[in-house]
Amino acid sequence: MKDAVRTSGLFKRYGPQIAVAGVDLVVPAGSFAGLVGPNGAGKTTTLSMITGLLRPDGGHAEIDGFHVWRDPVAVKARIGVLPEGLRLFERLSGRELLLYNGRLRGIPKAEVERRATDLLQLMDLAGAADKLVVDYSTGMRKKIGLAAALLHNPSVLFLDEPFEGVDPVSANTLTEVLRAFTASGSTVIFSSHVMDLVERLCDWVSVMNGGHIVAQGPLERVRDGRSLNQAFLELVGGPQTGGGTGLTWLGQRDTP
Amino acid sequence: MTTVRLFAELKLRLLAGNLRGDLARKLGFVFTLVMAAFLAALGFFLMSLVRLAQPEIAADIVIVVFTLFLVSWMIVPLLAFGLDDTLDPARLALFPLPTARLAVGMFTASATGVWPAATLIVTAGALAGLASGAGGILIGVPAVLLQFALCLVASRLVTTSLSSALRTRRGRDVLAVAAIGAVLLFQLPNLLINSDLGDPLSLLHGTAAVLRWTPSGMAAHAIADGGLVGVAELAVVALVVVAAAWLWIKALSRALVTPDVSNEAATVRRDSGLVDRIVPDGPLAAVVTKELKYIRREPRYRVVWFTAVVVTAVLAISFGRGDGPSGPGVPIMLTAVGGLMVSLQMCNAFGIDGRSLWMNAVAIGSERGLSVDLAGRHLANALVAAPMLVAIAVVTGVLTGSPGAIVWAVFAGLGALGIGFGVGAVTSVVIPYTIPERLNAFTGAAPGQGGQAFASSMGAMVGISLLTLPFIVPMLFGLLWVCALAPFYGLAAEVLGRRLGARIGFARMPELLAAVSKPA
Numbered sequence: 001m002k003d004a005v006r007t008s009g010l011f012k013r014y015g016p017q018i019a020v021a022g023v024d025l026v027v028p029a030g031s032f033a034g035l036v037g038p039n040g041a042g043k044t045t046t047l048s049m050i051t052g053l054l055r056p057d058g059g060h061a062e063i064d065g066f067h068v069w070r071d072p073v074a075v076k077a078r079i080g081v082l083p084e085g086l087r088l089f090e091r092l093s094g095r096e097l098l099l100y101n102g103r104l105r106g107i108p109k110a111e112v113e114r115r116a117t118d119l120l121q122l123m124d125l126a127g128a129a130d131k132l133v134v135d136y137s138t139g140m141r142k143k144i145g146l147a148a149a150l151l152h153n154p155s156v157l158f159l160d161e162p163f164e165g166v167d168p169v170s171a172n173t174l175t176e177v178l179r180a181f182t183a184s185g186s187t188v189i190f191s192s193h194v195m196d197l198v199e200r201l202c203d204w205v206s207v208m209n210g211g212h213i214v215a216q217g218p219l220e221r222v223r224d225g226r227s228l229n230q231a232f233l234e235l236v237g238g239p240q241t242g243g244g245t246g247l248t249w250l251g252q253r254d255t256p
Numbered sequence: 257m258t259t260v261r262l263f264a265e266l267k268l269r270l271l272a273g274n275l276r277g278d279l280a281r282k283l284g285f286v287f288t289l290v291m292a293a294f295l296a297a298l299g300f301f302l303m304s305l306v307r308l309a310q311p312e313i314a315a316d317i318v319i320v321v322f323t324l325f326l327v328s329w330m331i332v333p334l335l336a337f338g339l340d341d342t343l344d345p346a347r348l349a350l351f352p353l354p355t356a357r358l359a360v361g362m363f364t365a366s367a368t369g370v371w372p373a374a375t376l377i378v379t380a381g382a383l384a385g386l387a388s389g390a391g392g393i394l395i396g397v398p399a400v401l402l403q404f405a406l407c408l409v410a411s412r413l414v415t416t417s418l419s420s421a422l423r424t425r426r427g428r429d430v431l432a433v434a435a436i437g438a439v440l441l442f443q444l445p446n447l448l449i450n451s452d453l454g455d456p457l458s459l460l461h462g463t464a465a466v467l468r469w470t471p472s473g474m475a476a477h478a479i480a481d482g483g484l485v486g487v488a489e490l491a492v493v494a495l496v497v498v499a500a501a502w503l504w505i506k507a508l509s510r511a512l513v514t515p516d517v518s519n520e521a522a523t524v525r526r527d528s529g530l531v532d533r534i535v536p537d538g539p540l541a542a543v544v545t546k547e548l549k550y551i552r553r554e555p556r557y558r559v560v561w562f563t564a565v566v567v568t569a570v571l572a573i574s575f576g577r578g579d580g581p582s583g584p585g586v587p588i589m590l591t592a593v594g595g596l597m598v599s600l601q602m603c604n605a606f607g608i609d610g611r612s613l614w615m616n617a618v619a620i621g622s623e624r625g626l627s628v629d630l631a632g633r634h635l636a637n638a639l640v641a642a643p644m645l646v647a648i649a650v651v652t653g654v655l656t657g658s659p660g661a662i663v664w665a666v667f668a669g670l671g672a673l674g675i676g677f678g679v680g681a682v683t684s685v686v687i688p689y690t691i692p693e694r695l696n697a698f699t700g701a702a703p704g705q706g707g708q709a710f711a712s713s714m715g716a717m718v719g720i721s722l723l724t725l726p727f728i729v730p731m732l733f734g735l736l737w738v739c740a741l742a743p744f745y746g747l748a749a750e751v752l753g754r755r756l757g758a759r760i761g762f763a764r765m766p767e768l769l770a771a772v773s774k775p776a
């Protein structure tokens with residue numbers, strides 16, 4: 001099977017701090033891949049470099065066999081991106097945002113309008129389609145961001161923390177859309193630190209820690225009989241204690 | 257008393273915490289400190305100089321100054337809302353404080369700081385300038401303190417009663433534009449004094465006669481009076497302070513239990529607009545429609561457009577009145593300046609997009625794409641600017657009595673617009689910087705990027721000056737017909753600048769993105 005994403009030695013430093021220290025990320029085409037890691041592991045930096053939003057200091061990245069930095073036209077037509085923080089064009093309505101996005105990519109207006117209506121319906125945003133994005137809630141922003149990322153029918157979708165701050169109903173909508181998307185043979189890569197969610201959705205997992213990939217492969221192989229949470233804690237070397245040290249005052253009440 | 261100390265310490269700690277680890281902010285604070293000390297000393301000195309004037313005039317001056325202080329205290333914190341961590345009562349809502357203690361604490365916090373201290377010093381200057389005899393001093397000291405308390409309480413009353421409105425998006429949008437209005441308001445006395453409204457003394461006397469009956473005016477009058485009337489006036493001022501404080505406490509306890517007003521989401525119309533129907537379908541039309549919507553909806557665009565219009569109008573009126581130079585050169589020059597004012601907004605074309613620029617970055621895969629993006633922005637701005645330039649040309653042409661120059665003026669304005677766009681396309685990608693969400697009257701850049709903003713506008717100025725030389729020189733010799741070539745020259749400058757900008761910009765897209773995405 002060919003790889004949707006393949007990076008080798010991807011490297012980025014900010015001053016003395018090394019954010020990503022040579023990442024070799026591999027994601028097979030058609031997989032639903034999770035990129036997991038503790039805060040500061042370099043997930044966002046890695047995704048930004050693969051999607052061409054941040055210039056790496058070293059290494060290279062390929063998407064569907066196209067070099068991200070040498071062949072931007074082919075790469076940008078193939079990827080959909082939902083970055084962290086999610087700043088959108090706030091003073092457009094949801095519908096206008098989708099229209100702008102599609103037409104900027106050269107899709108004819110009539111076609112964009114058709115796709116936008118479908119996506120708004122699918123994301124349960126039809127009622128808010130003509131409201132300004134600046135007034136959207138977090139869940140609505142993630143949904144409109146995902147709709148914008150799907151609009152040009154990409155083959156690889158990059159999502160940075162798509163479920164953070166999203167209510168369960170919206171999260172359910174998002175997962176269903178993403179499942180349908182991968183079922184059609186496209187690839188989804190998302191970063192998260194909610195292990196349950198990754199375990200439930202993904203068939204491929206890459207674990208990052210301290211700027212490196214520490215484990216990568218099909219979900220079953222990475223978790224190796226454990227729960228993903230347990231496997232993750234062992235991989236990144238989190239504290240294994242069962243609690244109990246310090247904080248003796250916590251929970252104590254004075255008896256009157 | 258412990259409350260007072262606690263809150264004073266809290267305020268000082270917050271001030272210190274704001275400065276930690278950031279050199280630019282430290283320098284800014286030192287600058288503020290120096291400015292405040294200087295202004296306080298100068299203010300005190302000027303107020304004491306009032307003594308040299310005749311007693312009635314002196315009293316009039318102090319009455320006006322006191323009232324100006326009160327009004328500034330009510331307006332300025334509103335415009336700066338969000339800068340002071342102690343200003344927002346909602347931040348203190350979770351602490352188990354009774355309202356009265358909270359009020360004492362917030363009052364202390366307001367009184368602690370650089371600007372309150374400066375205000376107190378300048379206000380005290382009135383003692384040196386106005387008080388006569390022991391009675392004057394005896395009444396003067398409480399009068400100064402009451403005036404100071406009045407400023408603080410009134411300021412707090414205004415911010416507290418508006419705080420829930422200020423936390424909504426709409427409220428902040430309105431305020432962003434109101435900031436410019438306030439700056440103009442402070443310019444108004446200037447214009448009034450410069451115009452021939454008559455004798456400034458009688459103007460002062462007339463104003464003071466009205467303001468004398470406001471609380472701040474009474475405080476000032478009491479110092480000058482120094483007798484029984486003064487005592488009565490002070491009693492009234494004290495009553496006003498107490499009433500304002502009471503209202504403020506009421507507003508405070510209401511603000512603490514009233515949740516944020518939810519943002520009423522605005523619904524926009526769904527039509528695509530006339531321009532979209534004329535421009536052929538494609539990325540260019542997409543950019544033009546988006547940009548036109550932004551010019552209409554984004555408060556920061558409203559502010560810069562409003563400024564451009566007002567500055568040009570003020571120039572046009574002051575030249576058009578006929579006391580400046582006249583002749584056909586004036587409308588041509590003014591229209592060209594108007595064109596430049598508009599095009600200068602495009603010197604940091606990606607600044608207002610800020611962190612949303614990634615959406616363009618992932619969609620634009622080639623140099624041509626970026627060039628189309630710039631072209632769309634230029635076209636949208638030109639569509640709004642062209643009618644404005646025609647209006648400037650016609651008005652100034654008629655006012656200066658040279659209607660024959662109107663056509664040349666329009667040509668010159670369009671040429672200047674094109675040159676500005678061309679130069680701006682290059683500066684936008686070479687020296688990009690973040691434009692903060694909240695514009696204020698003093699900086700247009702994110703913290704730490706003031707240098708870039710300065711370099712960008714200087715670079716644009718130099719580039720534009722060089723490019724306009726081929727026109728300015730012949731026009732100095734009276735060859736006005738060169739203006740006929742200006743639109744073509746401007747178009748050429750726009751195309752070349754845009755190509756160059758797209759080439760440079762596409763190669764450094766990630767750096768461009770980082771530069772306009774600074775937290776502000």
